[in-house]
Amino acid sequence: MSDFNQHLEAALERQYQLYEPYRTLCEMENVGLDDIKAMARSGDLFAIPAIPAEWFKKEQSNGLFRKLANAEEKGGWLVSSSTSGDPSYTWRTEADRQVIANSFEWAYGHVPAGYSIAFSPSVEFLTRVGQRFAIDDNPVVFYATIPSAAAGEVFNGMDYMAELNTVKTIWAMIKSRGKGRPVLELRQELLMQRIREAEQNGTDIIFSASVLMLYPTLKNLPGTYNLGRHAYFLTGAGGWDGQKGTMAGDAIHKPRYVREMCEKFNVPADAVTTNFWDIYGTTENGKAQPGPYSPEHEDFVFQVGDDVKLYVIDPVSGKPAEAGETGYPRFISPYGVDGFAGACVQQNDIVTVVATNDDHSVRQFTHISRASGQEGEGGVGCAFEMVEGVQL
């Protein structure tokens, strides 16, 4: 048995024993602890009962996220960016957070360790913002700070492009009687300076972080720049549909994004598969899946690291999807889950499998979209139904 499977067996046994809701879930699936251990040993990992990521959402879980946390362990809440308006809360130990950082460091290693221009606020700012998500007396860490800090470790230098404008923020707070949001401004001059330096010195520059901020900013820069193969694009944390956390913009068409960036920075066409990357990762999964752009798929093709097994479950058949098929990504890993019941989590996304391993786990995947089907009360046609929206 591999180390991974051994560690997974131990992590699942611990999860089963520590968390009563997980035991109930297993019971509902007619799966006992011995079955789970056998699955871990044999490699039939897709059959391990998975916790839906929605059960870590503060509101949607109706408090269940607390029962999936091991607050006995020294640690704190790791809070997601709340794209849906309902952030995830997972309890993470220091070691858990280090696992996340290691995973992102591995992901960043797919591009050169050049100078990073991060289209995001600084770690310090994100840390302060994170405190607004405190739900009790325990420490709160904003998930986005971990990849951001890891980038600082990997790259030769780094600037954050979004800067707090204190005066405007105070004014916004006064005008809105304390309900205003921080006003962030782009460090345009610094951006131009870094681009010119890279152009002159022929050094690698990595445009990174939020595509929602990166794309419109770079697209609207005057003129073109001769960065060529030295320009790398390493986005992450979603936002392609125009939404991320409190940020909103237009949906971004990936082939157009790649084409326009190539034109703007004179990146040769054959470099799009090496110089354009995106990273898929979620708070609950805590592992980074980096993916280079694939002209064939007109999308990024994400790679799964050694610290996690991914199965894509086809909800129609309930079976693992094969190449070309779609389903829910189910991440299984014994690492980084000391503080919560996160050894087997199913994300509420739909992805398409590109390539699988011999054990049917996924090696590469693409085309990520948010799964629909969340409930509300309504109807379709003349029949009452629980649906998200009402259509005729």
Place this chain on the structure above:
Amino acid sequence: MNYTFSDPNITTNGTFQVNGYTIKAPLFTPDELPYIIASTRRNAEMYFTDGHNAFDALRRSYEAWNDAFYYLRQQAIPILSGLTAFSEQTLTCFGLEPLGRLNFDVEQLSKLEQHLRHLIANGKYRSFTRWGNGYLKGYGTPRIAVFEPPQQIVQVMAGNVIGPTWLSAMLGAIAGAPQFIKLPSRDLASLMYYLQTLEEIDPAFRATIACGYYPGGNVVEDALLEIPSLVVAMGTDSTIESIAGKIAAVNPRSRLIPHGLKISFQVIGRAYALPEVAELVAWGVAAYDGNGCFSPANIYVETGGPLNPQQFAEAVAEAMGEIAAYIPPKRSLAVAERVTAYRQRQAQRRLLGERVQLIKSPGTDYTIIVDEEVPLLTPTCQERTVIIKPVEDVREVPGHVRHLAGNLQTVGLAVPTSELLEVADLLGEAGVTNIKIPGTEHTIDLAEAHDGYFDTVQITMEDGLRWVTIGFTDTDRAIGETLHTKNTCLERVARQFQA
């Protein structure tokens, strides 16, 4: 793949992309509307004043679609399956064959209005009296209003199920009036196929109908309503409200027969908590994948019977698994996402300590919740999903459904024959309108009050009552007959599709 449908009164076609198909379907446009109205009215005037035999055409058209070798049926079923995601077996078994069994007794229908007037006149409407294969009772205070036959009929169709919408053509035949039918965006094709049959059988009758699509809120609707109309509208409550508002604004002389959101359920007395009744429950749930207004969403099972509610749920699950092997549900990612979200929500309730059990297939063949926590009637995500709710006495059920009184429709009821009228009366008072044996909810009988009134009578008369029909008189016999029908259908589907 491209499919084109045409209408004798509409020359403009719209192009629609549906599940990888390109559909060209007639389109009501403001510019062409005066011509469409004039043409359809002229055709209706000629046809209905000329000793027509529209009912014969309707009967023959339904019979044609009940013939497995009918060329249009063979052509249409795979295409409709692709367009709607309903399996071919579902469309065959639930969409078409019930139409073939339609009790198309024109003589009986013609006597219906007279019969209702008689019941009202002598006060017999106040208790269940024999009617058709079962019973009939009216609730409320009679207030008869008689109307001239409408100058035209406007129908706004819903696309959640295939087949029942095909009865729409009948209203024009009864009223002797031109019809303007709006296709639902979810199903642009099935009614057009049916109308093609009508065209082949009786083209002059077909020409009294203009059938096409227009977007909701379109000016077409306003223009159609300028002529006093009988408007039959199916759909969500917001759709109905929108149409009611337009009628009030454009032409208050028009009348609306609304068919808004409906919810149905089943009630199983303890004596019938049996494996064979579980089979019928499963059959009723599987019909149209639970997408119909008549589809049972909740199953109230009386405790103390041969099978307890948990065992009954397991028996239903077993039967649904068997049905799915012959008649698969939709295989669609969008459906599976809805089912997944619903299952997660129910499992979450259990994890939070609620008394909820979840029995499910690995894929989306069936989902059964045993809910001992919330007795109130609650909608599900449909798609062969039901909630089984234990009750100590079936007489508790009206109290659990009354909060949705205005939305209640069909009940599948299995209680001893000796208790049938008593329990039916309690359910009728709570708001249900159509009581049938479990497993027959999806079948159509023109002599039943599916929404508390009779479509064929409503054209010229309103009586102020909410009618409730019971579709059987003897529970045991009805169960036996329905089991036979179900098994015959499964055998036929197995032969047809395995071949």
